[in-house]
Amino acid sequence: MIQMQGVVKRFGAQTVLDGVTFTAHDHEIFGLLGPSGAGKTTIINILTHQLDCDAGEHHIGVTSQETGVMLEQDGLFARLTCLDNLELFATIFALPRTRPTEVLASVGLEQAARRPVSALSKGMRQRLALARAVLNHPKVLFLDEPTSGLDPLTARGIHKLIQDLRDDGSTVFLTTHNMDEAVKLCDHVILLNKGTIVEQGTPQDICRRHNAMKTVPDLEAVFIEMTGDELE
Amino acid sequence: MNNARAVFVKQLRDIVKNKAVLLQYLVMPVMALALTQLVAKPSGGAIPVTMFVSMFTAIFVGMVMPAATTGAIAEDRERGSLRFLVMAGVKPVDYLLGVGGVILATGTVVLVAFGLMGGLTPSQFGRFIVMTLGGGVASVLLGAVVGLLAGNQQAATAVVMPISLVFGFGPMIAMFNVTTGKLLAPFYTMQMSATISNIDAPMGKSALIVLANIVVLLGLFVLDYKKRGLRA
Numbered sequence: 001m002i003q004m005q006g007v008v009k010r011f012g013a014q015t016v017l018d019g020v021t022f023t024a025h026d027h028e029i030f031g032l033l034g035p036s037g038a039g040k041t042t043i044i045n046i047l048t049h050q051l052d053c054d055a056g057e058h059h060i061g062v063t064s065q066e067t068g069v070m071l072e073q074d075g076l077f078a079r080l081t082c083l084d085n086l087e088l089f090a091t092i093f094a095l096p097r098t099r100p101t102e103v104l105a106s107v108g109l110e111q112a113a114r115r116p117v118s119a120l121s122k123g124m125r126q127r128l129a130l131a132r133a134v135l136n137h138p139k140v141l142f143l144d145e146p147t148s149g150l151d152p153l154t155a156r157g158i159h160k161l162i163q164d165l166r167d168d169g170s171t172v173f174l175t176t177h178n179m180d181e182a183v184k185l186c187d188h189v190i191l192l193n194k195g196t197i198v199e200q201g202t203p204q205d206i207c208r209r210h211n212a213m214k215t216v217p218d219l220e221a222v223f224i225e226m227t228g229d230e231l232e
Numbered sequence: 233m234n235n236a237r238a239v240f241v242k243q244l245r246d247i248v249k250n251k252a253v254l255l256q257y258l259v260m261p262v263m264a265l266a267l268t269q270l271v272a273k274p275s276g277g278a279i280p281v282t283m284f285v286s287m288f289t290a291i292f293v294g295m296v297m298p299a300a301t302t303g304a305i306a307e308d309r310e311r312g313s314l315r316f317l318v319m320a321g322v323k324p325v326d327y328l329l330g331v332g333g334v335i336l337a338t339g340t341v342v343l344v345a346f347g348l349m350g351g352l353t354p355s356q357f358g359r360f361i362v363m364t365l366g367g368g369v370a371s372v373l374l375g376a377v378v379g380l381l382a383g384n385q386q387a388a389t390a391v392v393m394p395i396s397l398v399f400g401f402g403p404m405i406a407m408f409n410v411t412t413g414k415l416l417a418p419f420y421t422m423q424m425s426a427t428i429s430n431i432d433a434p435m436g437k438s439a440l441i442v443l444a445n446i447v448v449l450l451g452l453f454v455l456d457y458k459k460r461g462l463r464a
Contacts, residue, residue: 048319049319050315050318050319064320064321065320065321067319071312071315073311073312074312075311075313075314075315075316076311076313077242077246077311077313078311079245079246079249080242080245080246080249084242084245087241088238088239088241088242089316089320091234091237091238091241092234092238092317092320092321092322093320094234116249132316
């Protein structure tokens with residue numbers, strides 16, 4: 001279970017998170033939605049111990065060895081091959097030698113195993129970053145904008161992988177700008193605006209509360225109503 | 233040690249694909265060989281045979297090795313790769329041993345080449361390697377301090393350049409200017425160069441100064457790390 005209780009984070013005079021409280025339950029896909037600068041990435045950075053908060057409490061209930069992370073900046077080693085990148089982390093996590101090849105195949109990159117990362121397309125890099133995030137069979141997986149800037153086909157492949165991970169028992173913590181993605185994937189979402197949670201629940205419940213249930217839940221309408229921002 | 237080994241393998245794979253670093257590793261010994269063969273040896277003793285070896289060894293240890301260490305750390309920070317290693321549980325000492333170990337190991341190959349060029353006897357060769365390896369350790373620490381200090385590669389280059397110019401070129405200028413030699417006496421590259429130039433003289437004092445440099449740089453690294461950490 002991932003929990004934040006009254007978390008406050010300031011950068012100088014600017015308050016980026018102001019009393020953020022939520023609970024993400026095990027084995028669900030938990031969506032964190034909000035406009036740019038709302039504080040989504042800051043929440044991931046705090047939960048993954050890259051940043052300290054100024055007030056409040058948080059925990060994810062697992063060790064760093066049981067966590068997988070995919071951030072907007074992929075952090076891949078550009079001169080190394082796809083396989084080299086995964087082998088590095090497989091050694092750190094003391095995983096079987098076959099695991100990197102297995103994970104590369106699961107994201108459809110087995111043919112690119114020996115290619116350097118610098119020669120990959122953006123979509124391939126995203127898939128490799130996801131492969132690295134799931135390499136250690138994480139109990140909690142943090143995904144920051146996992147399909148940002150990808151073509152629909154690649155995005156669909158990543159959606160399928162995320163759902164499979166949830167079905168296999170992982171808890172997925174996802175940030176996204178894409179409301180369709182949130183409705184399609186998330187069991188539970190929170191809407192963050194200017195460092196404060198303005199709405200939370202299942203996508204269907206939120207849309208019902210805001211009379212945005214058309215033929216499908218229109219989370220985008222709720223997003224615009226609650227944040228006053230158009231989507232980017 | 234498993235994590236240090238993993239980082240070592242990663243860095244080794246990276247350095248053999250990094251043409252810019254490989255070029256720097258090649259240029260100094262090639263220059264020393266060419267000038268020794270074409271200038272020093274035909275001079276009939278007017279120019280000592282070890283002069284160019286001493287000069288370029290100091291430049292290699294004082295400039296190339298710190299720059300390579302700084303570049304590796306700054307690149308990992310700038311690309312966000314370092315944060316993934318830290319999140320996976322790689323400790324600073326593991327990272328420093330892995331990255332620094334590769335710079336030192338590959339640097340040793342070049343230092344052996346320098347030693348062989350000098351036409352040294354086995355005991356002189358041993359003294360040469362001990363002294364230059366001591367300098368190499370100091371240079372890796374110097375590079376690590378700058379790498380932590382600088383937020384990105386551009387800043388790292390801007391900081392490491394003037395420092396390594398003093399450490400690398402200082403001993404060469406000291407060959408022609410006694411005052412410079414006195415001023416630079418507390419620096420490890422100066423002592424290293426002096427020992428190589430007069431390889432049969434007692435080297436106890438020089439070795440102590442190199443050791444003192446290592447202790448000071450290690451202290452700076454620890455302070456720098458406590459202040460900035462390895463966070464990207």
